[in-house]
Amino acid sequence: MNPRLPAKLAAHPSVQAVLARRAAGEVASPPPVVDADWLRDLCLAAGADDAAAVSLDHPDLAGEREYVQSALPGTRTLIAMAVRMNRDNCRSPARSVANQEFHQADEQANHAARSVTQALQDAGYRALNPSVGFPQEMDRFPRERIWVVAHKTVAVAAGLGVMGLHRNVIHPKFGSFILLVTVLVDAEVSAYGQALDYNPCIDCKLCVAACPVGAIAKDGAFNGLACTTHNYREFMSGFTDWAQTVADSEDAADYRSRVSDSESASMWQSLSSPPGYKSGYCLAVCPAGEDVLGPYLDDRKSFMDTVLRPLQEKKETLYVLPGSQAQEYARRRFPHKPVKEVTGGWQPPAKRSAPSERETPTS
16 A cells, blocks of 8 residues: 655656556565575675674674664664685785785775675665775764774674684684675574684784784783774874874974884875775784684794794884883884884874974074
8 A cells, every 4th residue: 555645746757657666566575584595695796705694682782783773773683794815915024915905805895795785775675884994984083983883793793703812803714814894784684693612713822922012912901002003003093193293393304303204105105095004913923714724733933934023023113102011012022123102193292392402593
């Protein structure tokens, strides 16, 4: 039974076409429950390497419900998807190689999620795919979280993996070399993923050894501020710090005394291309996952020499907050890596001290 429509609206050609298709039985409501096998095949065909669904009512997703319902009112299910990354690209000390891999996988994951969303839409459901990473809701920053959905939390609840010591999700087959994305849909699914009954992490602690700022502790503690200050140097917080440095500089010479040519070039590159990660070494050295573990089991010394040590020995600037544990750790553990104090964008830069002898004007 069609609702009574105003005469002007009912006379519109598009309205008449829709009503005619309905009358002819050409438009049917989608099944109230999405078939799980159909959904998984859809995700894999779209480019995902693994996928599983989880109900929004899952107890571990209580913190997600408000944000998810705000993004797509009526959401019933979250579809977690994983896209593999190429391991040796991620492990390369050349950051351009590793960053290219991160961003290529990021695009593949976004494309896969968009394709799944479109297919669900065409089937008659309402669906939405938040970004893998950026863009995010910057109007919320820094008062509240800026991401629409926590992909890692959803993936763990859906059974795609377990959160590792390094705060990356470890997939049982692909290990840490995955990127995650989520699709929201306003329907239930016939079967939901089940949490893994074991942890793929092998407790090797290589992520602890690889982190250049000591953000990962052997006892499981994690210093998120140290991680973001260095690894995300050329993302939003580090950019804020850099912009404050530009604003605080008296002239070009003063700016160049604070920021090296390579730092300026790197910031330009991150502004003109996708932003670059400064580390990600915790992921790079992780041997967990059935597809990844073989070389580590065959020859652990060779694995350390070819995967871990090149990252530890690389000469690179480490960005730390003044007086932080990260600063002390970096200087003690990696004395060959220059350490630079930054605000990290979390607070205004400190007032400069009196001019040095070089800067003092002479009469």
